[in-house]
Amino acid sequence: MASKLVVITGASSGIGEATAKHYGAAGAHVLLLARNAERLYGVAHAIREAGGTATAFPVDLVGSEAVKALAARIEGEIGTPDLLINNAGAGRWLPLLKTSPDEARTAIDVPYLAAFNVTWAFAPAMIAKRSGGIVFITSPASYMAWPNASTYIAARRALAGFAEALQTELKPTGLFVTLVVLGNVTGTAYWEHNPGSREHLLSTNPTLIPDLTAEQAAKVIFDGAEGRRRYIVAPWPYRVLFLLNALFPNATASQIRRIAKKAREDAR
Ligand SMILES: NC(=O)c1ccc[n+]([C@@H]2O[C@H](COP(=O)([O-])OP(=O)(O)OC[C@H]3O[C@@H](n4cnc5c(N)ncnc54)[C@H](OP(=O)(O)O)[C@@H]3O)[C@@H](O)[C@H]2O)c1
DSSP states (O other): OOOSEEEEETTTSHHHHHHHHHHHHTTOEEEEEESOHHHHHHHHHHHHHTTOEEEEEEOOTTOHHHHHHHHHHHHHHTOOOSEEEEOOOOOOOOOGGGOOHHHHHHHIIIIIIHHHHHHHHHHHHHHHHTOOEEEEEEOGGGTOOOTTOHHHHHHHHHHHHHHHHHHHHSGGGTOEEEEEEEOOEETSSHHHHSTTOGGGOOOOOTTTSOOEEHHHHHHHHHHHHHTTOSEEEESTHHHHHHHHHHHOHHHHHHHHHHHHHHHHHHHO
16 A cells, blocks of 8 residues: 555545545554544544554644644644545535525535645645645536535536646646545435435436445545546446436436436425
8 A cells, every 4th residue: 555644534424434444444544634523533543443543633624724734733743645535525405595605605615625725735745755646535516417406516516627637737746636436425424414405315226326335435435546546436337427418418417307306206
């Protein structure tokens, strides 16, 4: 494993917690970032109990100066990370008319600005070292759209655009950038953290597109990053949907509207 020192954002729950445990079990020193100190220390403790090395750094990633100060502290006390995993995410799925400007701003704050702040703060030392990588976790929203989640979808496009731009910009520096697109991941706290969202989730055929567990998602992220892959989509049939959407946007949109209408009728 190339990544010995790994920063993971959103490590206090869900996919980030599972990824931190996966890297911890594989022998990396994992640096856990999120706001909820109690949960973060709990995850670090669990990793250490299992024989790994983990350090928790409670922080709100929306504050660029706080993130910059934390990056300087980590550089000074521990070292330059080999890998950044930008996983922290939030954002409610709401119809436009129920979305406040504050909700729209929050959706951009995390994941996009949080990922920017972390990348901006750690990149100078990583570039100077000319090694390591940056991972971005996103959802199919980066490449498709459905009703009643417009600010969530807009924020995921910002994140994917940032990641794709860095793939080309950072190539000459020796850093790699991995973009991981995950379908529905069960057993995380995303719907609890973002109330009113789950009812706008469209069901997919579980035979064609199965849900992932957080542990499966963590393995996808680990394999993708350690294999220095550029672009991972899991489960893979989402690639077919992205292609159909690009080739036949009207037909795909009308099919998605039909599924959304049926979901609304079933929910009544
Ligand atoms: N669950 C899915 O089906 C799914 C599918 C595809 C992609 N994703 C993406 O995967 C990522 C993780 O999702 P999840 O399902 O694991 O959700 P989750 O359990 O709600 O985890 C979100 C994480 O982000 C952290 N976070 C939120 N705002 C933050 C802030 N301002 N500063 C620091 N940390 C912050 C949270 O920690 P604190 O509250 O402690 O700060 C938490 O650890 C998200 O980006 C999500 O969009 C999820």
